[in-house]
Amino acid sequence: MNLEELLKIESKLSAQKKLILNLIVTANRVNEELAEILKPFDISSQQFNVLRILRGQKGKPANLSTIQERMVNKMSNTTRLVDKLIDKKLCERIVCPANRRKVEITISENGLKLLSEIDPLVESFENSYAGKLSEEELNNLNIKLNELRS
Amino acid sequence: MNLEELLKIESKLSAQKKLILNLIVTANRVNEELAEILKPFDISSQQFNVLRILRGQKGKPANLSTIQERMVNKMSNTTRLVDKLIDKKLCERIVCPANRRKVEITISENGLKLLSEIDPLVESFENSYAGKLSEEELNNLNIKLNELRS
């Protein structure tokens, strides 16, 4: 369905306006669907994102600024986000011995286990969602999106 | 900058995974920039969105469910969002005389004036942001995004 229909917009929008709206609306839907997938596991998409970043460290601990830099949506309060994960025993935090201002955050066994349960569900969503386009179209789309962010 | 660089992801992602991340990251940046533009006017992007919907009614009042249906990000609490706009005297709400369950919400003169101040700023952002791509690329991108949402 095109944007004008979807949002019941009567006037004709410029391609530029449409792009901005399209990006926001499309990403919102994706976020909603991801949240739905994660809900049974009692974890928000932000928390899921942090867990995946921690796993990507491959055992090496991460500090808060590293996590923040890699998060898809930079949010201000990474401390409390990590607090939640610790409450759920999905990760651990110790004060960095070399520099006591820093903290070292690592994913726990529980966290890894949870991710391994969620992974296939998310992947299957990604594939079915993106499956509406061919591999070539996807590559092209990714390139254009990269250009937009430049 | 491509996604892997941006998020410091070492492993190679599938085009499908990349698309999902790209959509989320790109839309987030757009939202941040829009919020930045709106900040001096002391209005959130949700509130701005509602105001534009009301203006689109061309004098015809809108009720809450109409607004909700047209919002780019469906959020649950349109009542309180409209409350904020009323506090700022940007719109008005009366009980619908024909059906007293409904409310009739209209944009005020103030609201129209505010929009007319903000419009050129948003438009100039839209044009400069989307200006990285040609008109043809934009049209193609819009089509693909529509297909993704189908």
Add this chain to the structure above:
DNA sequence: GAGATTCATTTGTCTAAACAACATTTGTAT
């Protein structure tokens, strides 16, 4: 026309986000 049902919105509550202020540790220049 009394009571159930549906509709449209509001309210309550709990959790998360934005933003600023604060605290602690480290680095640097004198």
Add this chain to the structure above:
DNA sequence: ATACAAATGTTGTTTAGACAAATGAATCTC
């Protein structure tokens, strides 16, 4: 050494979001 600035996180506060329950008005059924 000492004082000052920068780096790194944490906490506090205010505002917004999610979701469910509640309210009040209209409609439907018998």
